[in-house]
Amino acid sequence: MCLQAFADRDINLSKIESRPRPEAPWEYLFYIDVDGSLDAPEVQEALDRVRPLTNRLKVLGTYPRRAGDDIAPTPAVDAPAPAAIPTEKPAPAAACPATPRNPQLKNVNPRPDGARTTVNVGRASIGPESFTLIAGPCAVESRHQIFEAAAMVKDHGAVILRGGAFKPRSSVYAFQGLGHEGVQLLCEAGHAYELPVVTEVVRPEDVGEVALHADMLQIGARSMQNFGLLTRVGQTDRPVLLKRGLSATIDELLSAAEYIMAAGNHRVVLCERGIRTFETATRNTLDVSAVPVLKERTHLPVIVDPSHAAGRTELVLPLALAAAAVGADGLIVEAHPNPENALCDKDQALAPDDLARLVARLRPIVAARAETD
Numbered sequence: 001m002c003l004q005a006f007a008d009r010d011i012n013l014s015k016i017e018s019r020p021r022p023e024a025p026w027e028y029l030f031y032i033d034v035d036g037s038l039d040a041p042e043v044q045e046a047l048d049r050v051r052p053l054t055n056r057l058k059v060l061g062t063y064p065r066r067a068g069d070d071i072a073p074t075p076a077v078d079a080p081a082p083a084a085i086p087t088e089k090p091a092p093a094a095a096c097p098a099t100p101r102n103p104q105l106k107n108v109n110p111r112p113d114g115a116r117t118t119v120n121v122g123r124a125s126i127g128p129e130s131f132t133l134i135a136g137p138c139a140v141e142s143r144h145q146i147f148e149a150a151a152m153v154k155d156h157g158a159v160i161l162r163g164g165a166f167k168p169r170s171s172v173y174a175f176q177g178l179g180h181e182g183v184q185l186l187c188e189a190g191h192a193y194e195l196p197v198v199t200e201v202v203r204p205e206d207v208g209e210v211a212l213h214a215d216m217l218q219i220g221a222r223s224m225q226n227f228g229l230l231t232r233v234g235q236t237d238r239p240v241l242l243k244r245g246l247s248a249t250i251d252e253l254l255s256a257a258e259y260i261m262a263a264g265n266h267r268v269v270l271c272e273r274g275i276r277t278f279e280t281a282t283r284n285t286l287d288v289s290a291v292p293v294l295k296e297r298t299h300l301p302v303i304v305d306p307s308h309a310a311g312r313t314e315l316v317l318p319l320a321l322a323a324a325a326v327g328a329d330g331l332i333v334e335a336h337p338n339p340e341n342a343l344c345d346k347d348q349a350l351a352p353d354d355l356a357r358l359v360a361r362l363r364p365i366v367a368a369r370a371e372t373d
Contacts, residue, residue, distance in 0.1 A: 005046045005050050009042040009045060011043060012034070014034070015032060016030065016031070017030070017031045034046075037062070047059075049112075051266070058264050102254070105254055105258050107261035108254050109298065116299050117266075117301060118301070119268070119300075119301055121198070121216045121239050123194070126269050126330055130330075131324065132159060132331075133158045133362075134198060134332040134333070135334075135335040136149050136153055136158075136163045137335065138334050138342065138345040139177050139182070139343055139344050139345075140163040140164065140177070140178055141342075145336075146163055147188075148337040149161075149336060152352050153335055156355045158195070158335075160195060161189065161195040161197045162218075162334075163199055164177055165179055165183045165210075166199075166200055166201065167344060168222050180209060183199055184213065186214070187213045198332075199216075200217075200219070201217050204232040207233055207236060211233075211236045211237075214238065216241055218240075219256075219260075221245050221246050222245070224243060231259055231260075231263045233260055235265070237265070238265075238267070239265075241271055241332070243271045247276050254298060257270060268300050269329075270302045270303070271303050271304065271305055272287055272288075272291060272302065272303075272328075273304070274305070274310075282310055282312070284308060286322075289326075302328055303329055304319075304320070304328045304330075306319035306320040306331065307349070307350075310348055313351075313354060320358055324365045324369070325365050327369070334349045335351075335354075337351075
């Protein structure tokens with residue numbers, strides 16, 4: 001499909017090379033030389049068509065053709081004569097519902113062919129082909145704790161391990177995380193149990209170091225509109241989990257994703273985690289309708305965080321089931337081997353038995369979705 005975008009516009013590709021990515025098995029980097037000017041409308045159209053089909057697209061530069069090259073000029077092409085008007089009225093095309101498109105979201109907008117993106121995270125994937133469970137503690141507290149948590153979530157079917165090392169807390173006196181030491185412990189646990197890991201970054205200057213170790217970078221709700229941070233993670237080759245801000249609209253969430261993708265990184269997963277409303281019965285109000293709305297307005301995967309929406313363990317399971325039923329591509333939940341001893345968010349952390357019940361209740365919903373898709 002990428003090459004077709006150039007062929008459809010009669011753009012010549014004078015060179016194509018590919019290189020495997022050692023850190024990502026079965027993924028390749030392609031380098032191409034194109035005959036044409038970056039300012040030419042047809043080249044821009046081709047790049048715009050290719051961009052959403054790639055994980056990362058970067059124009060390395062342009063150079064003019066040398067004067068005096070023994071190259072025959074491109075012959076002028078006469079415009080074809082107008083096609084004859086058919087004598088019989090063609091059958092009307094099947095009506096398709098209009099998909100909302102925002103001209104300011106050229107990377108985020110739905111693809112013309114309706115295809116949805118799958119984002120690979122190590123051995124795991126997030127997208128329409130599977131339902132992905134991400135689980136782990138709110139924070140990495142110690143080597144023993146994170147290794148125990150990794151064993152627990154692996155045993156219950158999670159395919160990605162979560163854990164916070166940098167914790168932006170409302171109270172300055174609350175546990176702020178172990179920082180880079182926590183990232184190292186998280187990655188060691190993930191490696192030991194063959195789980196890719198996701199962890200939050202909160203400062204642009206930390207992105208490079210964290211990206212060397214973590215398989216996926218998380219942008220938390222409080223950082224959703226930290227545009228310098230969004231641009232910085234967009235310059236990495238790590239997939240990004242972008243959480244909706246505390247009071248952000250869907251348009252604002254999509255605009256934040258555009259910042260990341262405009263910087264070159266197209267491996268973005270959106271996360272609905274509840275928004276602030278007047279309701280105080282839950283920590284946040286889970287906007288379940290955001291899932292189908294986002295799927296209508298973007299090709300990116302959409303997952304749900306029921307833990308931060310609920311704020312209470314007993315509400316995590318029903319909210320998770322609702323998210324699965326409405327079409328989410330996966331869940332990210334907080335799970336701790338000993339929630340009563342957790343240093344943060346203990347009230348919403350799932351114990352091993354809770355995680356087992358969640359997985360058991362999810363199975364029939366995910367199976368029913370597979371039968372109707």
